[in-house]
Amino acid sequence: MQLRILGCSGGIGAGNRTTALLLGRHVLIDAGTGLGELTMDELAQIDHVFLTHAHMDHIACLPMLIDTVFSKRTQPITVHGCSATLAALREHVFNWRIWPDFTAIPSPEAGMLRLCTFEAGETRSAAGCGITALPVRHTVPALAYALDSGHSTLVFSGDTADCAEFWGAVNALPQLATLIIETAFADHEQALAEVSRHFSPRQLIAALSQLARPEQVQILITHLKPADQELTMREVLASGGHYRIARLAQGQTIEF
Numbered sequence: 001m002q003l004r005i006l007g008c009s010g011g012i013g014a015g016n017r018t019t020a021l022l023l024g025r026h027v028l029i030d031a032g033t034g035l036g037e038l039t040m041d042e043l044a045q046i047d048h049v050f051l052t053h054a055h056m057d058h059i060a061c062l063p064m065l066i067d068t069v070f071s072k073r074t075q076p077i078t079v080h081g082c083s084a085t086l087a088a089l090r091e092h093v094f095n096w097r098i099w100p101d102f103t104a105i106p107s108p109e110a111g112m113l114r115l116c117t118f119e120a121g122e123t124r125s126a127a128g129c130g131i132t133a134l135p136v137r138h139t140v141p142a143l144a145y146a147l148d149s150g151h152s153t154l155v156f157s158g159d160t161a162d163c164a165e166f167w168g169a170v171n172a173l174p175q176l177a178t179l180i181i182e183t184a185f186a187d188h189e190q191a192l193a194e195v196s197r198h199f200s201p202r203q204l205i206a207a208l209s210q211l212a213r214p215e216q217v218q219i220l221i222t223h224l225k226p227a228d229q230e231l232t233m234r235e236v237l238a239s240g241g242h243y244r245i246a247r248l249a250q251g252q253t254i255e256f
């Protein structure tokens with residue numbers, strides 16, 4: 001199974017694209033500005049979007065995706081997310097003011113957008129993978145995703161601060177080989193990391209002590225905020241060098 005990293009930054013500018021990961025050809029994890037890297041044909045093949053949460057950097061391109069591919073598709077796009085995420089989309093995005101309500105276009109019975117509730121602990125099949133929603137702790141209700149290809153498991157944390165339930169769920173995955181985990185802020189922004197429920201390098205390395213079997217896991221750092229991305233990564237490597245740890249790269253394809 002292939003996971004293509006279309007965007008993995010915590011912000012924009014100078015080529016940075018926000019979170020969007022393409023699993024195979026038909027499944028998208030988050031719909032940040034990285035989606036703009038795809039061709040029209042690639043966009044039209046997306047059948048399912050799994051959202052970690054409703055923050056703008058993770059949904060920015062979802063409304064335009066549906067409009068862009070509308071005339072090229074006969075089947076709806078299904079968006080999976082926790083009930084709070086889907087409620088936020090209904091209330092604040094697909095409300096006819098920010099964007100048309102594509103759940104009712106071309107008709108309420110056959111909308112081109114389907115919203116499908118997916119809560120922590122549930123598993124669904126898509127793209128030949130088992131996709132399991134995991135609990136995380138952010139400022140809004142949010143999920144991580146475990147992607148099981150049959151050969152190995154990759155976990156994508158989305159946005160999170162430290163969360164005992166997340167580590168419990170991760171440690172229960174016997175085939176875990178890759179952990180993509182966020183570190184948004186450098187250590188000098190620790191107060192902002194705490195209030196916005198993200199990791200700083202110091203907090204991440206402390207939290208990683210809860211990872212069972214770290215020797216079998218490649219750890220990839222995502223969601224660096226652009227202002228301090230180099231510094232943040234240096235701090236991660238300085239204190240976490242004993243882990244198999246590297247920076248997730250936009251444009252990278254991960255096989256698992």
Ligand SMILES: Nc1ncnc2c1ncn2[C@@H]1O[C@@H]2COP(=O)(O)O[C@H]2[C@H]1O
Nearest residue numbers: 010055057139159184192195196197225
């Ligand atoms: N008090 C705050 N609470 C939450 N987010 C904040 C706050 N102040 C600034 N932010 C920023 O707002 C961003 C919203 O998206 P993120 O969670 O990725 O990261 C957050 C921070 O960069």
